[in-house]
Amino acid sequence: MHKRFGQIPRSRPGAASDIADAAQHVESSLDDAPEPDLLPDSDRFPRPGVDIPSADDAQEVVDEVDLDSVPVSQGQEEESHEGAAGGVVEGGVEYLAFYKSFRDVLRAPARNRWGIFLIKKRCVALATDMSISTGESFADCLDALAAFLYTHELYHYRFDAHCLQMEATGGLPVYRPYRRLVAKRPVHEWHEESIANFYGLKALQPSRRFLYPNAIFDYLWDLVANSPGAYAGGIDKHQRQQSALMAQQASAVFGNAGPTVWRGLIESTIRTGMGLAKPREAKLSSFLRLDNCPVYWIDWVKGGKSVLVPFAVSVAEVSNDFIKRYLAGIHDHHSDHSYYRIDNGAKVKLPNPHRADLTNGEFHNIVGMAGMTSPQFYRERVRTSVWRRGVPRTPVLPPRIGPHDKSR
Numbered sequence: 001m002h003k004r005f006g007q008i009p010r011s012r013p014g015a016a017s018d019i020a021d022a023a024q025h026v027e028s029s030l031d032d033a034p035e036p037d038l039l040p041d042s043d044r045f046p047r048p049g050v051d052i053p054s055a056d057d058a059q060e061v062v063d064e065v066d067l068d069s070v071p072v073s074q075g076q077e078e079e080s081h082e083g084a085a086g087g088v089v090e091g092g093v094e095y096l097a098f099y100k101s102f103r104d105v106l107r108a109p110a111r112n113r114w115g116i117f118l119i120k121k122r123c124v125a126l127a128t129d130m131s132i133s134t135g136e137s138f139a140d141c142l143d144a145l146a147a148f149l150y151t152h153e154l155y156h157y158r159f160d161a162h163c164l165q166m167e168a169t170g171g172l173p174v175y176r177p178y179r180r181l182v183a184k185r186p187v188h189e190w191h192e193e194s195i196a197n198f199y200g201l202k203a204l205q206p207s208r209r210f211l212y213p214n215a216i217f218d219y220l221w222d223l224v225a226n227s228p229g230a231y232a233g234g235i236d237k238h239q240r241q242q243s244a245l246m247a248q249q250a251s252a253v254f255g256n257a258g259p260t261v262w263r264g265l266i267e268s269t270i271r272t273g274m275g276l277a278k279p280r281e282a283k284l285s286s287f288l289r290l291d292n293c294p295v296y297w298i299d300w301v302k303g304g305k306s307v308l309v310p311f312a313v314s315v316a317e318v319s320n321d322f323i324k325r326y327l328a329g330i331h332d333h334h335s336d337h338s339y340y341r342i343d344n345g346a347k348v349k350l351p352n353p354h355r356a357d358l359t360n361g362e363f364h365n366i367v368g369m370a371g372m373t374s375p376q377f378y379r380e381r382v383r384t385s386v387w388r389r390g391v392p393r394t395p396v397l398p399p400r401i402g403p404h405d406k407s408r
């Protein structure tokens with residue numbers, strides 16, 4: 001087995017601050033007066049898709065990603081189900097991690113830092129879900145998840161760095177106008193996310209240095225496939241069309257400046273910075289190299305506990321809406337719990353009504369008996385407007401797993 005978190009390089013704080021200084025210098029020389037009304041909250045770095053608490057609500061905790069800071073999981077099956085897969089299905093990969101540009105180093109969150117931020121509590125919750133779904137260890141799941149997220153976010157850095165290099169030589173802004181344009185577009189036009197997810201999945205393919213269990217790759221592939229808008233495009237093996245559309249977005253700012261041939265020239269210059277591979281890295285100045293992008297865990301705590309709220313479904317929703325309505329469940333018998341026979345003939349145990357939250361074990365048992373994965377459950381939840389439209393489901397799916405519960 002490879003070294004855990006082996007894809008994430010050791011930190012180089014000096015290199016990171018050099019990049020931030022250079023960016024400040026380059027940006028101050030550009031002819032880009034940002035329209036103030038487009039940045040109403042100019043103190044925070046703007047990025048659509050990133051859903052995090054404001055610094056006033058809690059204390060920010062930022063740690064470097066290394067072997068000493070690897071989170072551990074607690075008893076998985078009995079713990080409350082935190083639904084991190086649901087957060088990704090609704091919001092995209094930025095639910096779990098985000099890239100903060102070196103251009104925004106002075107802004108919150110993580111003031112004076114920039115780079116890749118893995119949101120600890122949600123990553124632990126997703127790795128727990130992955131571990132229960134795949135039967136692989138929590139440590140292996142978290143390791144693979146970190147490699148996936150690191151590579152996804154590294155793609156955002158790669159493009160940002162390429163833009164800085166273009167700006168330093170061309171004198172015209174590229175990155176900020178591009179980000180402003182994308183922020184105003186719907187999620188299915190966030191083409192950069194499709195390419196980032198493609199590289200994220202690619203990082204989990206067997207290589208000379210890294211080997212991840214197949215079941216873990218399949219889980220993350222399914223998560224990407226059920227993600228919103230352009231995020232789902234990451235399962236496509238060919239990203240040529242997405243790259244073309246992204247290059248168009250990044251060069252759109254030049255649409256009205258100069259002859260159309262210029263735009264073609266700029267578009268092709270932009271394209272040279274759109275691949276994420278070591279051979280392509282040569283096109284970046286060595287001080288912008290990929291290994292210089294810092295990686296952190298981040299959390300927001302109050303009284304020693306994370307303030308991030310789980311993306312959870314309630315016991316009542318699963319019993320009354322998912323089982324009885326979506327799966328057309330019919331009461332079967334009652335012993336210590338109520339049992340329902342669902343559309344595919346399987347018998348499922350209703351979650352314990354005396355507990356406030358659903359446990360991981362209950363969630364996985366019910367969803368597996370319904371023939372679904374966690375991401376598929378959350379995707380259907382969106383499609384049916386929380387089990388109200390297009391129910392009961394068609395077609396019916398056969399169960400994916402045997403019952404965990406032997407007491408029937």
Ligand SMILES: [Zn+2]
Pocket residue numbers: 093094152153156193196
């Ligand atoms: Zn992203």
